[in-house]
Amino acid sequence: MARPEKEAVVKELTDKFSSAKSIVITDYLGLNVAEMTELRRQLREAGVEFKVVKNTLATIAANQIEMEAMTEFFSGPTAIAFGEEDPVSPAKILVDFAKDHDVIEIKAGLLNGEIITKEKVQSLAKIPSREVLLAQAFANMKAPLTGLVNVLQGNIRGLVQVLGQIKDQKA
Structure with a gap:
């Protein structure tokens, strides 16, 4: 060379x-x-x-x-x-x-x-690769929001069930 x-x-x-x-x-x-x-x-x-x-x-x-x-x-x-x-x-x-x-x-x-x-x-x-780390971080940020939605839906679901039972009793 x-x-x-x-x-x-x-x-x-x-x-x-x-x-x-x-x-x-x-x-x-x-x-x-x-x-x-x-x-x-x-x-x-x-x-x-x-x-x-x-x-x-x-x-x-x-x-x-x-x-x-x-x-x-x-x-x-x-x-x-x-x-x-x-x-x-x-x-x-x-x-x-x-x-x-x-x-x-x-x-x-x-x-x-x-x-x-x-x-x-x-x-x-x-x-892990950058994409995997980003996906894990996003999933960790999303988890509390998902839990909050489930809790709020639980209250609505309970109210619907109570109203359904009241309807059944009156019928």
């Missing part, structure tokens, strides 16, 4: 490290082409970019944004998933994929500029 191409890759990685909401660093050694294609497809559908990177270029990019602690994870075959929109998607997809494919190993992650361990990446993957 020529020097201008390397500089372009470093600049791209620096931009992605700075702008991504979450990053998951993985070791992909042992995945065949079909498995790698399937992983890329799943990540792409979720709006996650997945790049195989050279460790030296990733180290230079991490040093440029003053994230030297991240450089310890750039050894061996390294691929990085960048979550631009949803910070949970890269972790969720990679952890699920790693369950089925033992060869892929999650090394670490970056969430909102902070380095997180492999264990924290796995716990991040257990968080």
Whole structure:
């Protein structure tokens, strides 16, 4: 790779490290082409970019944004998933994929500029999606209103039953 191409890759990685909401660093050694294609497809559908990177270029990019602690994870075959929109998607997809494919190993992650361990990446993957969390919040807000409606209907229902009984007695 020529020097201008390397500089372009470093600049791209620096931009992605700075702008991504979450990053998951993985070791992909042992995945065949079909498995790698399937992983890329799943990540792409979720709006996650997945790049195989050279460790030296990733180290230079991490040093440029003053994230030297991240450089310890750039050894061996390294691929990085960048979550631009949803910070949970890269972790969720990679952890699920790693369950089925033992060869892929999650090394670490970056969430909102902070380095997180492999264990924290796995716990991040257990968080429900944004849509599920919104639905749960809406259901929790709706529950008291539903209860109030049922209580009010109970009084009306009781009044109708009493009036029905009075009607039956008079008939």
